[in-house]
Amino acid sequence: MLPQLLLCRPLVRTVLLTWSRGTANSGSTKDDVIVDFDDPEHLPLPVYPKRPDEPLEKRKQRLLYQSRKRGMLENDLLLSTFAHKYLKEFNAEQTEIYDDLINGVSNDWDIYYWATGVKPTPQQYDTEIMKLLKEHVGNAEKVTRFRQPELQHYLQQ
Secondary structure, X not given: OHHHHHHOHHHXXXXXXXXXXXXXXXXXXXXXXXXXXXXOOOOOOOOOOOOOOOOHHHHHHHHHHHHHOOOOHHHHHHHHHHHHHHHHHOOHHHHHHHHHHHHHOOOHHHHHHHHHOOOOOOHHHOOHHHHHHHHHHHOOOOOOOOXXXXXXXXXXX
16 A cells, blocks of 8 residues: 555645645655554444433423434424424333434434335334334325424423
C-alpha cells in the first residue's frame, strides 16, 4: 500500500493544499504519509439504558420528545404523529413496548422499513404497538402528514 501512496503523493498534496489553505504553512513536509486504517470487523453498538423506575407520565413526555427528534424526517413525521394520536392512551406495558421499539433499535431505517412493510418485522419487535404503527402508516383516514403535530395538545393537561 505504501508504494501506491507514494505514487499519488503529488496529487494528494496538491488537493489537500488547495482544500486546506489555512494549514498549508503548518509545518507539514513532503514526506508526510497519510495512513487510513481499516474499520474493525465488529463495531460495538451502545446499549440503551432501561429506566424501570421512571414515572409513567415522565416516560411518556420523554417518548413524545424522542418521537419528534429521530434524526430522519420520515420517522420524525411517522412517529410524532403516531405518538400524538396514541401515546396518551397507552398503559405502562404499552408505553414500555413503544420505548423498546424506538430506543432498542440501533438503526432508524429499520423502524421505517418495518412500519412501511418494506422489510419483515423481527419477532422481537412484532408487537401490538408495531401492528398499531403499521396501521397508522397505512393511513386509512387519508390524513395529510407534512408537519409534526403542535405540542399545545400536551401542554393543556
